[in-house]
Amino acid sequence: MLKYYIKIALRDQAKNKLFSLINIIGLSVGLAVSVVIINYVSFEFSFDKMHQKKDRIYRVESQFYNGNQLTDNWGTSSFGYGSAISKEITGVEDFVRIGVHNTEQVVSYQEKRSRETGIGYADPSFFTIFDYKLKEGAYNDQLKRPNTVVITEAVAKQFFTNENPIGKLLTFATGTSFSDFEVTGILEDFPPNSHIRFNYLISYETLPQWLREFWYMHEAYTYLLLAPGKNPKEVEAQFPALAEKYKTADALKSKKWAITLTPLGKIYLNPQKQYEKEIKGNRKSLITLIIIAIVILLTAWINYINLTTARAMERAKDVGVRKVVGAYRYQLIIQYLIESLLVNLIAIAAAIILVFTLKPVFDHMLGENIGLYILDEPKFWISAIVIMVFGILLSGFYPAFIMTRVKPSIILKRNYVNSGSAGITRRVLVVFQFAASLFLICGTFIIYQQVKFMQEQDLGVDINQTIILKYPVSRSDLKNKVDMLAEKLQMEKRISSVTIAGAVPGMEIATFASNQIQGKGADQRSLFEMLPVDDRFIETFDIKILAGRTFQKGFGNEREKMLVNEAALSTLGIPDAATAIGKKVMLEGESDPVTIIGVVKNWHQRGLSNPYTPVMFIQNDRLGWVGPRYIAIKVASTDYDAILQQIKRSWDSYFPEASFDYFFLDSFFDAQYKNDNRFGRIVGVFTALAFFISGLGLWALAAFTASKKTKEVGIRKVLGAQSGNIIYLFSKEIIRLILIALLIATPISFMVMKNWLQNYAFSTNISLWVYLAGGAATLSVAMLTVLWHSWRAATRNPVEALRYE
Template identity: 35%
Template sequence: MTKIKTSNPPLLGTYLLKRIYGDELYEEISGDFIEVFRERQKKYGNFSASLRYILDALLSIRNIDLKSQNSTRTNNNTAMITNYIKMALRVLQKHPTNSLINILGLAVGMGICLMIYQYIYFESSFDNFHSDVENTYRITKNYSRNGEDEGTGVYSSYGLGISVKQDVPEVKEYVRIHPQYGGAVLTNPEHNQPYKEDDMLFVDPAFLRVFDFRLVSGSTESALGSNQNIVITEQMAIKHFGDNDPMGKTLRVDGGWAAGNFTVTGVLERLPGNSHLQFDFLMPINILLQEHSQYKDTDGWGWNNFVTYVTLDKSADLGIVASKFDTVIYTYDVDLAESSTTVNIAFQPVTDIHLKSDFSGDPSTNNGSIRDVRIFSIIAIIILIIAWVNYINLSTARAMYRAKEVGVRKSIGAFRGQLVSQFMVESCLVNFLAAGLAVGIAYLLMPILNDIIGKQLEMSLLKDVTFWAVFLAVTITGSLLSGLYPAFILSAFKPASMLGSVKKVAKGGINLRRGLIVFQFLTSILLISGTYLVYNQISYMKSQELGIDMEKILVLNGPEVNVNRETAAEKMKTFKNEVAAHHSILTVTGSGAIPGKGYNWRTGMWKFGQSEDDSQSGNIVFADHNFINTYDFEFLAGRSFTEMASEENGFVINEKSLSVFGLGTPEEAIQQKLVVGGWDTVRVIGVIKDFHWNSLKDEHSPYLFSHSTSTDFLSFKVDLSNIPETIAHIENTYNEVFPNNPFNYFFLDDEFNNQYQADLQFGNLFTSFSILAIFISCLGLFGLVAFSANSRIKEIGIRKALGAEVSNLMFLLSKEYLILLLIANVLAIPVIAFWSRSWLDDYAYKINLGIEFFVLPGLILVVISLITVSYKTYVAAKSNPVIALKVE
C-alpha cells in the first residue's frame, strides 16, 4: 500500500477562516477543521483534501456573524455562569458516588489543613500581643574558650541590666527575672489554708510596663513598687480568696527565697496561652537582691542565674548595641576579663523564644519546636495535594464517560473556551462546597486536637480577615489546579472521534493518573513510616535501663518549716524515723533535686592543681546519706555518704565526670580533689556508673552528689503491695510533724516519663494526620477502582462466560494498583532513610534503622489498599455475566 505524503492545509483556506471567524474564534475551531483535513488526506489524497478544505472555508461565510457575537459575549457572562452552575449541579446529581468521593475527600483534606493551620497559627503567635514586642529582646550569651564554642545560654548576672541601662543609650528599659526555685507555701491568714505554689517569679518593677499582661486591679506603675508587694493572677485570687476582693489583703509566704507577709497590690487577667512566660505570682526582685545573702554580699556579676530582657530604641543597630554590651560585661565583670572564657552578647526577639529556644537550661516552661511546626506544615500541604490529586484522577478517569457529551456540544457549535469554562465551574463548585464543609469538619475535630496537645485552642483564625483572604485564594487555586487539567483534556476531544463507536482517550492522561496514584502511595508510605519511627523511638527511650531504680519510688514535696536550722533538722529526723517504722517503707531520703527535675547548682569546676582555664561545667545535686542507696546507683569505686558532718566536703561523682575532669580510672579518682565554683575544694569519695538523670534525648553529663540535709524532695522506696495504706501512713505522719503544710506526692517513674510528653504529643498528632491522609487516599483509590470495574464490566462478563475464576478477575482488576504500589515502595526507601536519620539526629540515644522500617510501612499500605480495592473488585467479579454482556 502506497503511503500518502501529508502536507499542511492550504494557506488560502486558513486565510479565509481567520477573516471569517477572527483570531480568537479561529484558535478554537481550527483544530476541528485540521482534523477533518487529515482524515480526507488519508482517504482521498492531498489535492482533494485541499479543495474540500477551501470549500469548507468558503461555506463558513454563513457564520460571519459569530465574529461580532464573540465581541459581545461578555454581556451575557452572568447568564452563562448561571447556566454553567445549573449544568454542574446536574452532573453532581447524576453521579452521586463520584460527587460524594470528590467533595468528601476535598472537605476532609481542607478540614485537616484548617486544623493544622490553626495549630501553626497559635504556635507562631506567641508573645505578639505585647505593644513594643518588635523592639524587645531576651539577652543570650555565647561562650567560647580558647577558640572552641561552648554553647549559648540565656542566663546572665543581675548586674548586667542596671549597667547597660546606665552605659548604653539605646536601652530604653530592662527587666530581670528570677524563678522561685522549689516554689513556696502560700497561705491566706484569714482561712489558714496552705497551698504549695511553684510558678512564682521575682521581677523588676518595669516588668508590667515591658510586657502587656493586663491588670484587672492595681496600677502598672506601683504594683511592684515595694518589697512586700505581690501580684497574683485571677485564678490564684479565686483559689486563695474565693469571691472576696484580694486587693490589699495579705498572703503569707513560707520557704523559698523570700518569706514573710506580702500585700496583694495587683490582680492579673488570665495570662494568654500564647505567652512564653507563664506564672501565678510576681514578687519584687529587690527583696531577693537585698535580703538574700547569696546576692546582697556580691557585686552583681558573680551569679549568672537571671534572665534579662531589654527594650531597645527602634532605630538601634543590633550589632553595634551587642558590641556595647560586650564592653559593659568586660568592664564590670573582673573575673571574666581575667579568664580565658570569651562571652558574646546576642539579642533574641521575644517572638522567637517559643519556637527557637534550643539553649541549654532554657527556663521557659512551654516552649514549642520550629521543627514540629515545619513538619506539620509539610503534612498539611501533602494532605491538600492528595485531596486535589483525587479530584484530578477521578475527573480524568471519567473522561470517556463525558467524551460523547463533549463531541455533541462541539458539533453543534460549542467553542473550546466555553467547554473549559463549564468544567472549571464544576471544579469551583466542588471545591467551594468542600471548603464550606471543611470549616464544619475543623470545628468538630478541634476538641480532639485539644486533647492531643493539652491546650484549649479555638478556631480563632476564622476571626482573622487575612485568613479568609488566604483561604479564598487557596480554594480558588485548588479549583484551578485540580480542574484545569481535566478541563483541557475533556475540551480537547475531537467530535469526529467521540461520536463514533470507538472512542480514544489520550495516553498522557492515563500516565498522569498513574503518576498521581504513585505520589499518593508514596506519601502514605512516608506517613506510616514516620508514625512507626516516632513511636519506636519513644518506646525505646522509655524502656531503656536508666541506671536508677525508680519503680518503687514515691516522692513528696518537702515541707516549708519557718524555724531555725537545728529545730528543722530535728523535726525532719522525727518524721523520717516515724515513717520508716512502717513495714511498707523500705528507705527514706531527702534531696534538693530528683531525676527528671534538674539539679541544684551548675557551675564550672576543675581538677585540683590545674588552672581555671581547664574548667568544665558540672551539675551538683544536694542529697543526704540515704540517697545513693535509695536510688540503687551502681558503685564502680569508693563508697556512699555517711551521716558524719565531715562528708560535706565529700562528693560522689558519676562515670562521665572521670573523663571530663581528667580523673583517670574510678579507683584513681578516689580521694582526688576538685575546685568547685572557683572557691571550694572537695574530694571524691565514690564513683558510680553513668545513669540517665534526664530523658534519653540528652547525652550523659557530669553529675556530682554533695552531702546535704536538703529536703526539697523526700523520696520513699515503698512496698507496692498496698499503696493506699502506705500513702495514708506517710500523709498522717507528715500532717502530725509538719502541720499547715500541703501534702503533695507523685510516683517518680510517672513524673520522669512526663519528659517525653512533647514527643508523645508530636507522635499522636503525626499519627492522627497520617490516618486522615491515608483515608483520603483510600477514598480516591476506591473511586478509581469503582470506575475501572464499571468501564471493564463487559470484559469481565466475557471472561466469566469463558470460565474465569473470581480470584483471577480480582487480580486482573487489582494488579495495576499493586504494581504502582510496588513502585511507590521502591521510591520511598531513600526518602525514609534520609528523613529518619535527620529526625533521629536530635536524640543522643536512638534506635537503629532495621529492614522493618523500610518493609513494614509498605506492607501495611498493601493491606489497607487491598481492603479498599477488594470490596469493589469482588462485587464486579461476582456480577452476572449475562447482564454485563448487555452493557453498551
C-alpha cells in the first residue's frame, strides 16, 4: 500500500512540475535559513555552559542605592568582596577574583614587543571553579606565586615560535613600571562561547598588598561557587549589612551598597553594564532572529498549503471517484501526508546544500565563524525532528482535511475550489504572509533609520581627522618625554593640535570618584567620571563652553581648578552654568577643594545608545590614580601615511621600548555601531528572503489562477471587455489582501519597534513614510507579479482561450 501512495505522489508532483519546483524552492530556502539562524542563536545561548559547576557559579555585580533609588549598577565588584563574602556568609564554597584594572599593557620577549589586551589578575581557584584546560603545566602550580603568568596557546605561538614557554620570562610594562613574569602554564585558547576570554592570567598575589582586599576600586570580576542548594538571594540579602562593616572611608558611605548574583550562564546575554570589559550579546536581537526564522518557515509551508488547496479543483474529481468506489477518508489523508513528506524530504536535501552555501555568507555578515555548532547538540536533532513532523502535518493535513470532508456528489457536480472555506483560508494565509513580510520590511527600515540617525547626529565634539596614539611606556621620565613629544608634534605644519588626556570620545571614561559641593553633607556625595586633560583638550575636540573658561597655561594654579559638563550640574544641585562658576568641589580623598572655572555643553562621549553622564575635567597630573592614556593629534592634511611616518620617527626617538599603537578616532567611534549595523544587515537579508518566498508563492497562485480563468477571460473579451478590465479582475483581490495586511502589520510593528528604540538613550522618530514605503514596495512587487499574468491572459487571442479545456 505504501508503494502505491508513493507512486501516486511522485506521479502528481511530476504532472505539476512548476508548482512542485516552487514548493521545493520555498521550503528548502526556508529550512536552510532557519537552520543557519538557529545555529547562531543556539551558539549565543550556549555561552558558559561548558563548566560542570555552572549551575552553582555566580558573578558578583555591584549596585548602589540612595534610599530605594538605584543610582549605579556595575558589572564588576571591589577587590575585597570575594574574600569578605566567603568568610562571613555561609554557603559559599569558594570564590575567584579576576582583576581588570590594567588589562592593556606592553608585553615583550627579547626583541618581540606588542601592546596586548586581555590581561587579568586571577586567584589560584580559577582552575578549580572553572573547567578551562591547561595544555602545559600542572594545575596545582598555577597562579600561586607572585610574578607568574599563564598564557594562552595563541600568545605562546606569538612570542615563543620555536621554544617551550614554560619557565621563560615575559616583560609587562605600563607607564614607568616594568616587571618580569615567569610563564608557568599554557592555557588552551578559550572557547568561543566563553564570556571569560583573557590572553594572560597573572597571579593575584602579584598585585600590591594594599590593593588585594581594597573596597574602593570596583575593578575586579568576582565569581562565587555556592554550596548545593544555597539560594543566591540569601547572599544578596546579607551583603548590605556586611558592607557596612567594610566601607569605612567617606566615599559612597551614605549609599546602600548591594550586590546582584548573576548566574554564569546568563552573564553574556544580560544588558551591558558600566565597567564591563567583554563584548556582550543581545537577547532581544536573538529573539528577533528566532521570530524571523519562524516566519520564514511558516511562509514556506503556507505556500505549500495555498498551492495545494488552489489545485484542489484539478484533483477534486479524482478524490470524488475514489470516495465513490470505497476509499476511506483516512486513506485519502495518508495520500496527502505522503505527498507532503515527499516534498519536504526533497526540500531537506536541497536545504542541506543551501546551508553550506549560505553559512559562509552569514559568517561574513557576523564577522566570525562559529561552525555548525548545532550538529553536536542532541537538542537540535530532537527539535528538528519535531519541527519537521509538525511541518509535514501542517502542510499535508489541512489540504487533506479540506478535500476529504466534502461529499462526493458535491465534488463531482461543481468547481469546488471557488467555494467553501478553502478559498477563505487561502486568503487568510496570504494576508499572514504579507503582514509578516511588511512587519519585517518596516522593521528593517526603522533599524537602518536609527543607525543612520546615530551616525549623522551632531556629537557635540569634533572627531574628524584625529589620530589617537596609545600612551607609551618608558623606564624613566615618562611625563616629560610625552610633553616634549606633544610640543614637537604641535610645531609640525600638517598637525593643527595635540592634546593629552585620560580618554577620548568613543570610549567609557570609567574612572569614578565620589565628590560633593563644599559644605554639603556626606549624604550629598555622588559619583562622577573623572577625565584628566590638558589645556588643549577642549580646543582640539571643539567642545562648546557654556560658561567660564578652559584650562590655560600660565594662568595660575590650574591644578586646583576643574571643568564640568551640563550633566554634572544637576548631580551637584547647581541650577545653571553661570551659577556653577566659582563653586568649590570636594574630591574623594582630598582635604582641599577645587574650583569650577568652566562648564561645557553635553557631548556624546560614547554612542547614542548611552545617555549623557556627569563628567569632571581635571589636570592630567592632578590625581595620581587617574592618569593620561592617550595622545590625540588633530591633523590639517589627509596625507595620513606621510603624517604617520613623521609621528613614528618622533615616537621612536623618545620611546624606543614602547610599541607604536594608533587608531583613527572617527573609525573608532563608528565601531560602536558595528553590532547595530550588523543586525540591520542580517535582518535585511532575511527579510528579503522571507519576501522572496512570499512572492514566489504569489507568483504561483497568480499563474494558477490565470490558467483557470482562461475560458472566462476569452468570453469576456468576446463580449467587449478591454485589457484594463481583465487586469482589474485579476488584481482587485490581491490589492485588498495587501491593504488588510498593511492594516494588521502597522500597529504591531509600531509597538514592537517603539519598544526596541527604547534601548537607545537617543533615538529617531518612527515616521509614517516607513509604513507607506513598506506598503508601496510590497504592493508594487505583488502587482507586478499579478499584472504579468493578467496581462498575458488579457492579450491572448480569445479564440485560443475559448478552445481551452
